[in-house]
Amino acid sequence: MTTYPLNNHEEILNNAQSLRWEIGADFHEKLMESIYTDASQIADRAVIRPDKKPRFDLDRTIDKLVTSRTWGFPLMILLLTIVFWLTISGANVPSSMLATLLLDTVHPFLKGVSASIGVPWWIDGLLLDGMYLATAWVISVMLPPMAIFFPLFTLLEDFGYLPRVAFNLDNLFRKAGAHGKQSLSMAMGFGCNAAGVVATRIIDSPRERLIAILTNNFALCNGRWPTQILIASLFVGALVPAHLGGLISALAVVGIAVLGVLLTFVSSWALSRTVLKGEVSTFSLELPPYRPPRIWQTIYTSIIDRTLIVLWRAVTFALPAGAVIWLASNIVIGGNSIAGHLINFMNPFGLLLGLNGVILLAYIVAIPANEIVIPTILMLTVLVTGATGVGSGAGVMFELDSDAQTLSLLQTGGWTLLTAVNLMLFSLIHNPCSTTIYTIYKETGSKKWTWIAAVSPVILGFIVTFVVAQVWRLVESLL
Amino acid sequence: MTTQTQTTSAACETCPVHNAAALKKLGVDMTDFDFVVALAGNPNTGKSTVFNALTGLRQHVGNWPGKTVTRAEGGFLYGDNKYKLVDLPGTYSLLATSLDEEVARDFILFGQPDVTIVVVDATRLERNLNLVLQVSEITNRVVVALNLMDEAKRHGLQIDERRLARDLGVPVVPMSARQGEGIPELLQAVSEVAKGEVAGKPYRVKYVSPELKRAVEQLTARIESAYPDLPNARWVALRLLDGDERIAEAMRKGELGDLTHGSIEARAAQLQVIGNQ
Numbered sequence: 001m002t003t004y005p006l007n008n009h010e011e012i013l014n015n016a017q018s019l020r021w022e023i024g025a026d027f028h029e030k031l032m033e034s035i036y037t038d039a040s041q042i043a044d045r046a047v048i049r050p051d052k053k054p055r056f057d058l059d060r061t062i063d064k065l066v067t068s069r070t071w072g073f074p075l076m077i078l079l080l081t082i083v084f085w086l087t088i089s090g091a092n093v094p095s096s097m098l099a100t101l102l103l104d105t106v107h108p109f110l111k112g113v114s115a116s117i118g119v120p121w122w123i124d125g126l127l128l129d130g131m132y133l134a135t136a137w138v139i140s141v142m143l144p145p146m147a148i149f150f151p152l153f154t155l156l157e158d159f160g161y162l163p164r165v166a167f168n169l170d171n172l173f174r175k176a177g178a179h180g181k182q183s184l185s186m187a188m189g190f191g192c193n194a195a196g197v198v199a200t201r202i203i204d205s206p207r208e209r210l211i212a213i214l215t216n217n218f219a220l221c222n223g224r225w226p227t228q229i230l231i232a233s234l235f236v237g238a239l240v241p242a243h244l245g246g247l248i249s250a251l252a253v254v255g256i257a258v259l260g261v262l263l264t265f266v267s268s269w270a271l272s273r274t275v276l277k278g279e280v281s282t283f284s285l286e287l288p289p290y291r292p293p294r295i296w297q298t299i300y301t302s303i304i305d306r307t308l309i310v311l312w313r314a315v316t317f318a319l320p321a322g323a324v325i326w327l328a329s330n331i332v333i334g335g336n337s338i339a340g341h342l343i344n345f346m347n348p349f350g351l352l353l354g355l356n357g358v359i360l361l362a363y364i365v366a367i368p369a370n371e372i373v374i375p376t377i378l379m380l381t382v383l384v385t386g387a388t389g390v391g392s393g394a395g396v397m398f399e400l401d402s403d404a405q406t407l408s409l410l411q412t413g414g415w416t417l418l419t420a421v422n423l424m425l426f427s428l429i430h431n432p433c434s435t436t437i438y439t440i441y442k443e444t445g446s447k448k449w450t451w452i453a454a455v456s457p458v459i460l461g462f463i464v465t466f467v468v469a470q471v472w473r474l475v476e477s478l479l
Numbered sequence: 480m481t482t483q484t485q486t487t488s489a490a491c492e493t494c495p496v497h498n499a500a501a502l503k504k505l506g507v508d509m510t511d512f513d514f515v516v517a518l519a520g521n522p523n524t525g526k527s528t529v530f531n532a533l534t535g536l537r538q539h540v541g542n543w544p545g546k547t548v549t550r551a552e553g554g555f556l557y558g559d560n561k562y563k564l565v566d567l568p569g570t571y572s573l574l575a576t577s578l579d580e581e582v583a584r585d586f587i588l589f590g591q592p593d594v595t596i597v598v599v600d601a602t603r604l605e606r607n608l609n610l611v612l613q614v615s616e617i618t619n620r621v622v623v624a625l626n627l628m629d630e631a632k633r634h635g636l637q638i639d640e641r642r643l644a645r646d647l648g649v650p651v652v653p654m655s656a657r658q659g660e661g662i663p664e665l666l667q668a669v670s671e672v673a674k675g676e677v678a679g680k681p682y683r684v685k686y687v688s689p690e691l692k693r694a695v696e697q698l699t700a701r702i703e704s705a706y707p708d709l710p711n712a713r714w715v716a717l718r719l720l721d722g723d724e725r726i727a728e729a730m731r732k733g734e735l736g737d738l739t740h741g742s743i744e745a746r747a748a749q750l751q752v753i754g755n756q
Contacts, residue, residue, distance in 0.1 A: 008705045009705070009730045011701075012719070012730065013719065013730065013731070015697075015698060015701055016698055016719035016727075019697065019720060020720055022690065023694050023720065027691070027721060030686070030688065031686070031717065034684050034686050035612050035613065038682070038684050038685060039605055039611075039612055040605050042643070042647065043604040045642055045643075046604065046640070046642050046643040046646065047636060048636070048638070049635075049636060050634070050636065289602070289630060291630075
């Protein structure tokens with residue numbers, strides 16, 4: 001390797017510095033101008049344009065509609081509602097089929113095998129009643145909705161709809177003091193917040209990028225969609241006649257998602273007015289042409305890349321979580337299990353928030369992955385209510401043949417419509433999962449901002465659920 | 480990949496370019512590669528589609544700018560050589576104002592790929608050429624993949640790719656990556672540039688005012704005499720005149736000097752450093 005005398009580069013840099021004074025401050029603009037001029041000349045020589053414009057430009061016509069001031073937002077809500085409605089109504093049947101297979105057939109079979117070869121009760125319990133059931137539950141709850149939701153969402157994405165959404169939201173983001181491209185990282189957050197946080201790299205200004213990172217958690221990620229969908233169909237859908245149930249539940253889920261978007265605006269606005277003050281930078285957003293999606297390929301890749309990856313992640317977290325839950329429910333200290341003690345301890349605070357101790361404990365167990373919230377809640381509810389007839393003992397994740405049965409169990413656990421609504425709210429507004437927190441740390445390189453990103457949403461969640469619970473109870477007492 | 484074989488006509492069978500067996504997709508296996516190929520381009524021009532077609536990987540391809548913000552890597556075997564393909568973030572320029580631009584720029588500059596493919600949207604040629612011109616200031620080992628020719632046809636645009644290749648001074652391959660059209664021709668062009676069988680003489684941007692030209696020439700000459708093997712002295716001069724701290728820093732640390740003499744191992748280490756950013 002050749003080494004150069006050190007003074008060489010200093011000389012060059014000094015030379016460059018003095019030349020910079022001579023050529024003036026507008027060098028950058030001149031540079032860009034030269035590149036643009038030459039690019040335009042070369043392009044002109046190479047492109048032969050059609051003589052006249054086609055009479056009807058389909059892309060432009062669609063754009064006028066989906067980005068119009070009047071129709072843009074209603075169309076967005078409509079498309080989102082259709083996607084969820086298809087997801088909710090389409091997932092029911094395969095979900096219960098999977099549950100029948102994995103929980104009603106395979107689980108008793110495994111229990112039988114383990115009994116016949118004389119496996120000690122605690123190994124049998126830990127493996128089959130803890131780990132296996134937790135995993136089976138996660139698969140039957142999550143796989144069908146994801147296998148419908150992801151391909152639909154990916155089709156919209158491939159068609160070219162996402163940049164139009166960004167275009168519609170851009171103005172609102174700018175008014176909130178944030179970068180318009182934040183709408184794109186938010187859209188990624190609807191899939192996965194960790195991915196959304198990485199996607200903020202497209203934002204040039206560090207200030208605006210930090211806003212985008214801190215608020216990405218308000219985009220409802222796919223670990224939380226199943227919670228929203230299940231609770232909405234059990235409690236909200238049940239308020240109306242059966243044939244309207246699916247639609248009303250879908251609207252409730254859309255409502256939560258829209259609330260998340262509103263929270264993104266409000267918190268971006270608050271951040272840019274307080275700790276992250278600064279100018280809004282401009283950028284150009286390109287609206288790509290609409291491309292007919294290649295349907296089979298999209299379905300294939302979205303099932304392989306998204307559905308199975310997310311499912312795999314849920315499974316790897318459900319296995320240890322299942323073990324922990326089983327152990328916490330079966331190790332008894334002073335007449336009550338560890339889980340029982342924790343629930344009793346947190347119950348007063350939970351009830352103050354319109355939630356309960358079970359839900360709070362479930363959210364602590366689910367810090368690594370939001371996906372396992374619902375299975376954990378159901379299992380812990382069996383534990384505290386001592387419900388018989390469902391499941392088969394403490395710490396056992398059980399099969400629930402129908403939504404009605406799930407509903408009646410939760411009602412035994414003291415659940416009301418308020419609990420359901422506040423659970424949906426808390427699922428939207430709480431700490432990001434540990435993967436996202438770690439990603440935030442990697443992207444910002446700052447412990448301070450990572451702490452703020454992790455803790456402030458939980459505090460906000462407590463405040464929101466507390467206020468809702470108090471107002472709800474006040475109104476109830478007046479009626 | 481069935482589309483690729485279906486769409487090529489019978490006449491192609493005799494053409495040396497069309498040799499389906501010549502391409503072997505290696506997915507993530509990138510051991511002992513002979514050449515490094517970078518994939519650059521404006522956002523949403525189909526870089527990821529080209530990447531998938533060459534490596535057999537299935538990176539999700541989105542129809543929106545900013546889909547790829549990090550680098551993806553894959554490998555393929557063509558002829559007797561193993562290639563490592565690096566999919567860079569889509570950018571409109573290489574002036575490094577945002578992280579994705581910096582990742583792309585640093586890779587082309589410090590990673591010194593053997594070939595840089597610039598994927599270009601045929602329907603928006605003018606804007607896309609800005610990037611081509613900037614890339615070819617850094618390296619003359621450029622192949623332009625003129626993608627989305629099917630859409631250009633749909634819009635009634637005709638493109639004289641020979642004229643374009645002559646003006647740009649680098650190989651231009653018209654293609655429709657979604658349909659797999661043009662992939663064999665692209666591979667051929669890439670291997671020719673990688674092996675040095677075809678040497679590009681890229682177009683250089685003309686700088687409008689005389690004093691500007693003089694300043695650039697003066698500084699370029701100095702850099703050339705200090706670093707005789709540096710392939711892109713003029714570009715370094717332009718960046719220094721623009722006050723680019725990253726480049727000044729690279730010069731102070733001797734990164735520019737090292738690269739011109741670096742062995743393949745040193746380059747691989749450099750890739751690791753950039754990859755960890």
